[in-house]
Amino acid sequence: MLFTPVTISGYLIYYLVASTVLASLLLSVRQTFYFSVFNFAFVLFLIVATPQTEGLFGKLDELFFHIAVPALLMISTVIRNRDREQINRQIVELQRLAEAERLARERAEQSDRVKSAFLASMSHELRTPLNAIINFSKFLKKGLPGPVNQEQEELLGSISDSGQHLLNLINDILDMSKIEAGSLRLYVEPDVNVREIIGSAVQYVQPLLADKPVSLEQSVPETLPLLTGDRKRLLQIVLNVLSNACKFTETGCVRVSVSVEGDKVRICVADSGPGIAPEDRENVFTAFKQTDSGLRQGSGTGLGMPITLKLVEAHQGTIWFESQPGEGTTFYIDLPLVSALEPERAQ
């Protein structure tokens, strides 16, 4: 008769415990859970649905131990194997992805090498003729091979300036590509004199102010702590900022000052130029984004300030500016007095 309560057979309890233990050994947690739910429901069904007849129930118990348990074991093994196959498929898929990634990386490295080789060769091929263009025009301008009239002198000056501009462009592009490739290298020296650097930079930019009513002032303490850094790159930093100030300032003054602020040396370049418009501010340090006034000004590569920023960062310093349109701009460069940079060993 159906729906009659029956005594739970001792075998069934053993079966439940044993099968659950077995399942937990063979299956994953989730599968064990499903299996147990199904198993429990199955046992419950047997208990509820089996007629009270002792004989039939006894036969059912036998049935379990001779057929159902091995069958369940097989099913659990099959599920487990299926699971393994899935894992294997995932492993194969992962290997395929890793291989594809390796190929893509190799291709990227290859194109990186091609790019470096191209840049190296471009630099070489352009520098050799520039050696002649810049230096021959300067030589002629000096009048050594023979006298030149004023017009010729101006034209010759224009040739050497253009050559120099082209050279700056090549250098900037090389710098930028080194920075992008993460291969910018500093030749760090432990005894860089900031005063000397400012002195050289001022000397370099003097010609930019030759025809303008702009005074160039400097206020640098006689003695300053020596910095650890790349002399040439530090000069490049100061020169970039200072030459911008000189280029943009049409009247008034450009002032360089140096001070020690706590554990930093602060280089300040203040000008009385047109200032940087609010909408241009975010582009000052962005590659190839010259400000409108920069474009009008006509010289420069649009790479100077981005390179300067990277060079300052490579020295663990900071650079920022304050600007009032119509009144001028002040750039600040902070360089750490104690640097974590390792000086190059003497070679």
Next chain:
Amino acid sequence: MIEVLYVEDDASSRAVLHMLERLNPDFMHVTTFNDSEDFERRLAALECQPAVILLDIHVRPYNGFEMLKMVRASRTHDCVPVVAVTASVMNEEVDMLRHAGFEGTLAKPLDLERFPSLLQRILNGEKVWHVQ
């Protein structure tokens, strides 16, 4: 008067150095080789022995590195400073020059105004890496 030997296959570059000589007539005297053929013998046979040797790198048949080795191996010139004058001034290339034992590098284009002082610094025993 500084005796300078310059090995360079590019005629314009040689002309630039002769121009520098004309600009600084009391400062230096320049001898040039167009190639590195028979370099050791020609070096030894020079009437005016150089105080400094400037080498282009991409020269035939012996390149700058090979010529540097010859200079270092020679008994008479092993102490003469040897400077690379090259248009190849990428990081790796300058590294190679440093490790090869050059006393310095002057990048092309040469800096007309600063050349004499750079040369003087090299002669004073300083290593000069003027690569931009």
